[in-house]
Amino acid sequence: MITTQTLIDAGLFTLKTAGDPSKNIGKVFCCDLLSIAMGRAPSESAWVTVMGNRNTLAVASLADISCIVLAEGITFQDAELDCAEQEGIAVFTTELPVFDAALKIQELLS
Amino acid sequence: MEELLTFNYTIPGDDFTRAGEASSSVKNKLKKMGLDSNTIRKVSIAMYEGEINMVIHADGGTITVEISSEKIRMILADTGPGIADIDKAMENGYSTAPEEVRSLGFGAGMGLPNMKKYTDYMNIDSTVGVGTTVTMDVRL
Numbered sequence: 146m147i148t149t150q151t152l153i154d155a156g157l158f159t160l161k162t163a164g165d166p167s168k169n170i171g172k173v174f175c176c177d178l179l180s181i182a183m184g185r186a187p188s189e190s191a192w193v194t195v196m197g198n199r200n201t202l203a204v205a206s207l208a209d210i211s212c213i214v215l216a217e218g219i220t221f222q223d224a225e226l227d228c229a230e231q232e233g234i235a236v237f238t239t240e241l242p243v244f245d246a247a248l249k250i251q252e253l254l255s
Numbered sequence: 256m257e258e259l260l261t262f263n264y265t266i267p268g269d270d271f272t273r274a275g276e277a278s279s280s281v282k283n284k285l286k287k288m289g290l291d292s293n294t295i296r297k298v299s300i301a302m303y304e305g306e307i308n309m310v311i312h313a314d315g316g317t318i319t320v321e322i323s324s325e326k327i328r329m330i331l332a333d334t335g336p337g338i339a340d341i342d343k344a345m346e347n348g349y350s351t352a353p354e355e356v357r358s359l360g361f362g363a364g365m366g367l368p369n370m371k372k373y374t375d376y377m378n379i380d381s382t383v384g385v386g387t388t389v390t391m392d393v394r395l
């Protein structure tokens with residue numbers, strides 16, 4: 146088990162907001178459709194997606210997801226980042242495709 | 256008589272930036288009450304899917320959350336278009352979500368199945384042209 150802090154320290158992605166860096170990350174999950182993520186993302190996971198809007202955050206927060214990695218150069222607006230910080234959810238961005246980003250997290254996990 | 260804690264919410268229609276506020280509010284209340292995180296997660300997921308459905312498909316509605324010692328009951332009522340074929344709506348992947356909400360990530364057709372999966376009891380009462388009431392329980 147790693148924490149969001151481990152992901153920050155690894156420096157793989159650009160940190161946008163740290164939220165609660167002590168949150169555990171036990172798995173990595175990928176999907177852009179919100180209700181699939183809601184139903185299937187494990188709690189305490191890192192969620193890699195290209196869906197960067199307020200609803201992404203609502204899903205992450207309600208499903209106890211620890212951090213969001215926005216792939217393919219997607220970003221949140223400042224209002225979303227403020228909201229993520231308040232919810233204690235770390236947000237990272239990367240130019241990498243979804244799979245490559247997820248693989249990097251998986252390598253940290255195993 | 257047993258004490259019942261009740262919370263009421265009015266959900267505006269078509270406001271995607273605020274959608275999920277009621278569910279977040281309930282989540283925070285349950286956290287403060289010290290409920291276990293798995294129970295809170297189930298309630299949060301089920302209520303959010305119901306809340307967002309009211310925003311997307313029914314132009315808003317009301318949510319009542321009743322907490323007793325045995326269960327958390329969520330009652331989501333709207334006066335939207337209703338659901339003609341409930342069995343079909345419950346199928347994984349069935350969705351009538353319009354294009355503009357699909358581009359936000361909605362429309363997988365997994366909301367109602369999630370509500371079923373994360374609750375211990377779910378009932379949909381719907382009349383076309385009148386509205387829909389979804390009742391869900393999570394046992395404590």
Ligand SMILES: Nc1ncnc2c1ncn2[C@@H]1O[C@H](COP(=O)(O)OP(=O)(O)OP(=O)(O)O)[C@@H](O)[C@H]1O
Nearest residue numbers: 180308312344350351352361362363364365366367
């Ligand atoms: N409150 C409602 N009023 C009217 N129709 C509804 C309501 N809730 C659900 N429906 C109908 O049931 C269908 C399936 O709902 P479901 O939540 O499973 O999927 P969805 O909302 O289309 O997509 P998503 O996967 O993003 O939730 C909807 O597309 C809609 O046709």
Ligand SMILES: [Mg+2]
Nearest residue numbers: 304308366367
């Ligand atoms: Mg839905």
